[in-house]
Amino acid sequence: MxxxxxxxxxxxxxxxxxxxxxxxxxxxxxxxxxxxxxxxxxxxxxxxxxxxxxxxxxxxxxxxxxxxxxxxxxxxxxxxxxxxxxxxxxxxxxxxxxxxxxxxxxxxxxxxxxxxxxxxxxxxxxxxxxxxxxxxxxxVPMALSELVVGTICGGSDGTSGITANPAVGRCFDKLVERDVACVFEETGELIGCENIMAERAVNPELGGLIQACVAKAERYYRTMGFGSFAPGNADGGLTTLEEKSMGAYSKSGSSPISGLIKPGDVPPSGGLYLLDVVPDGEPRFGFPNIADNAEIVEMIACGCHLTLFTTGRGSVVGSAISPVLKICANPETYQRLADDMDINAGRILTGEASLDEVGDDIYRAVLAVAGGERSVSEALGHQEFILTYKSFEPIGPGCLPVRHVS
The missing domain is CATH 3.40.50.2300 (Response regulator)
Known part of the structure; x- marks a missing residue:
């Protein structure tokens, strides 16, 4: 093998x-x-x-x-x-x-x-x-390219954007190279990164749609009077929305962005996809996601077989249906919550491992869990599930550009 x-x-x-x-x-x-x-x-x-x-x-x-x-x-x-x-x-x-x-x-x-x-x-x-x-x-036999893998960050702190998140990005690049469909979220936490993501889009039309969906998120949160930057983030050492956004963005790696999807849209092929979780139209049902698990459920609805969950301050949740792999960004958090974590990305901060090495560790963990090994949260019996009210319009043709195989 x-x-x-x-x-x-x-x-x-x-x-x-x-x-x-x-x-x-x-x-x-x-x-x-x-x-x-x-x-x-x-x-x-x-x-x-x-x-x-x-x-x-x-x-x-x-x-x-x-x-x-x-x-x-x-x-x-x-x-x-x-x-x-x-x-x-x-x-x-x-x-x-x-x-x-x-x-x-x-x-x-x-x-x-x-x-x-x-x-x-x-x-x-x-x-x-x-x-x-x-x-x-x-x-029956299953190819690696048949996997769909999602990623989310929760309980972010000042270490998230320099350890766990970019390490997941390294893993995503490796998976995309092998034609795996990889899904990252969310537009509400990527405000300020829309132009960078547009430059990575596979064509200009998709780039424009990415910019528009981030602008929609910015309007939505402004209307609600509260953005993605939470008090817990500040307590964990994050200083600005820009710092949090760039840290969240680093989970996506460096591969071209193949498409823009909404909850329930299944990626049609391998590649990197941005999941737009912010409802369309005027705010009707409150904040887009009241907890991290609401976004995990939406990634599951997009076909994700498993989810990579990065956390700096710590999280103990998993999910129903699809296993969650926990990647801990902060070495001190890992010491306190080691029994709930799969990967210690804090080793990057202490000089014990490089970003590439931890990215490889995450990649191997993906293969192990896809192969039947239980993730930590799965073995502990975590089966969180949250589904609330939302409203979305169907995606347009430019969201999933046709892939031309040479």
């Missing part, structure tokens, strides 16, 4: 994508069904039974599209939908979409099943049957 062509295996889905995990999802369709769903999933105490859901009751096109995307993510093998019975989520359409993907899917309506106890018992039996079905499924 060579480093450039690792022997990966995945679970084949009907749309041609392959998953690096084969999880059963228990999905609540309104907050009123959350407790029943949680009791069903927690009964199994299993790393491959995941709880997700949407808490809202009134309809939202974005929320419906996101639920379809995550329930048919390649890492998902089967789905139990849990409905109270009177919410506005179109449960029948969601069930039909999952069924059309070839996955086992069941719908449990609490109002029709006799309430809490009866629904929990019925749901446990349904999930148990799904697990037996998935146990018989055999993995």
């Amino acid at each position: 060579s480093e450039s062509q690792p022997a990966l295996h995945g679970f084949m889905r009907s749309d041609g994508r392959k998953g690096i995990r084969n999880v059963v999802v228990v999905a609540y369709l309104v907050e009123c069904a959350h407790h029943v769903s949680r009791r069903i999933s927690s009964h199994f105490d299993d790393l491959d039974v995941h709880l997700i859901g949407f808490p809202g009751c009134y309809p939202n096109e974005y929320a419906g599209a996101m639920m379809r995307a995550v329930c048919t993510h390649p890492n998902v093998g089967a789905v139990l939908l849990v409905s109270l019975g009177c919410e506005s989520m179109d449960r029948d359409a969601l069930r039909a979409a999952v069924a059309a993907s070839g996955r086992p899917v069941e719908l449990l309506v609490i109002q029709e099943r006799g309430g809490t106890r009866a629904s929990i018992a019925n749901g446990i039996a349904l999930v148990d049957g799904m697990r037996r079905q998935l146990a018989a499924q055999q993995p």
Whole structure:
């Protein structure tokens, strides 16, 4: 096995994508069904039974599209939908979409099943049957180029932009060279970097669209009265929005930017993609993402098999559906939170490793997790999931320029 062509295996889905995990999802369709769903999933105490859901009751096109995307993510093998019975989520359409993907899917309506106890018992039996079905499924060979990898930074401090973030950029460059689709976010944290990113776009039209989407983010945050620079960033030694933006930007590496996508858009091929998470139109639902996990969910909806999470001040979260790899920027934070971290990028600061060496460490960790090894947060049982209201317009043709193969 060579480093450039690792022997990966995945679970084949009907749309041609392959998953690096084969999880059963228990999905609540309104907050009123959350407790029943949680009791069903927690009964199994299993790393491959995941709880997700949407808490809202009134309809939202974005929320419906996101639920379809995550329930048919390649890492998902089967789905139990849990409905109270009177919410506005179109449960029948969601069930039909999952069924059309070839996955086992069941719908449990609490109002029709006799309430809490009866629904929990019925749901446990349904999930148990799904697990037996998935146990018989055999993995198939998977190329490295079939992976989609995302990255996010959270709890950034003064070390993030000089250790963990640029080390992820080195890893991204290596993955893009091998035709892996890599997704970085977010336009609200990249204000001031729009012209640099436009210069890296594969054509001028895409460059202009990148500049426009960052300008949209700037307007949005100005209207909300609060930007991406948080008090915790200042406490961690970051001095200006420019410093934070450049640090966040360094996660993208130096490869050409192949496209601009929105939540739920799956990259059509290998390359580097910018994810625009700031809603279109006037602010309607508050801040674009109320926590880091909201962005992770959006990257999952874009098909990311796993996410590289850089942090300076520290974070203990993971995610449902797709594994999270933690890269710690600050050596002091790593000493305190080593049990929650996968990579110590603080070694760059102490002179124990170079950016390239840590980038190679992250690359190898990506291959290991894609190959079935559990990330730290995954092994600890972290399955955070947040889905809120948003509104997006479809991307235009210039967002995904056609790749010409010579």
